[in-house]
Amino acid sequence: MMIRRVTPADFKEILVIESEAFPKSRYDLGAFWSLFQQYPGTFLVVETDQVDGYIIFSPDGHIVSMAVKAQRRRRGVGSGLIRAALAHCADKVLRLEVRVSNLGARKFYERFGFKIKDRLERYYQDGEGALIMERPISRDVEMIEP
Numbered sequence: 001m002m003i004r005r006v007t008p009a010d011f012k013e014i015l016v017i018e019s020e021a022f023p024k025s026r027y028d029l030g031a032f033w034s035l036f037q038q039y040p041g042t043f044l045v046v047e048t049d050q051v052d053g054y055i056i057f058s059p060d061g062h063i064v065s066m067a068v069k070a071q072r073r074r075r076g077v078g079s080g081l082i083r084a085a086l087a088h089c090a091d092k093v094l095r096l097e098v099r100v101s102n103l104g105a106r107k108f109y110e111r112f113g114f115k116i117k118d119r120l121e122r123y124y125q126d127g128e129g130a131l132i133m134e135r136p137i138s139r140d141v142e143m144i145e146p
């Protein structure tokens with residue numbers, strides 16, 4: 001699995017992944033451009049024969065978004081991306097917001113040691129609330145499992 005920094009040439013594939021992953025609140029092309037400008041070193045993609053997924057996080061540990069192509073899920077792509085963020089942010093607390101109803105993603109993050117820290121009511125535009133999940137990061141990145 002190759003993980004590398006995003007380039008604008010990836011945006012077309014990322015927009016397809018995005019619309020499958022977040023039908024109710026997807027980022028558009030303009031949003032990806034500004035995230036690319038804001039986080040040039042921490043907007044990463046997994047590439048095989050195509051772009052299989054992406055993660056955007058701030059260097060201080062806030063996961064802005066991540067998604068894996070629907071037909072490539074449950075094959076470790078998301079795990080590769082989260083491990084890259086963990087490795088980048090050693091000694092930081094990794095944190096994110098997730099829809100309360102997004103049980104699959106919640107299970108995924110729990111598997112990596114994230115715990116629910118807070119709940120934000122009506123966080124998303126459609127009125128759904130978010131859970132804030134956090135994972136303290138050990139300096140010993142090798143210890144980060146599963």
Ligand SMILES: CC(C)(COP(=O)(O)OP(=O)(O)OC[C@H]1O[C@@H](n2cnc3c(N)ncnc32)[C@H](O)[C@@H]1OP(=O)(O)O)[C@@H](O)C(=O)NCCC(=O)NCCS
Nearest residue numbers: 021066067068073074075076077078079098104105107108
């Ligand atoms: C959440 C997401 C990124 C996970 O990516 P992935 O590549 O499927 O994850 P992995 O294959 O690395 O999964 C690792 C483990 O996490 C857990 N997991 C992942 N998806 C799960 C699901 N839908 N339900 C339950 N557990 C899940 C499992 O324990 C899995 O291991 P297993 O497949 O051996 O059982 C992906 O489902 C996705 O893109 N979802 C839509 C977008 C989204 O919700 N993003 C997060 C928003 S905050």
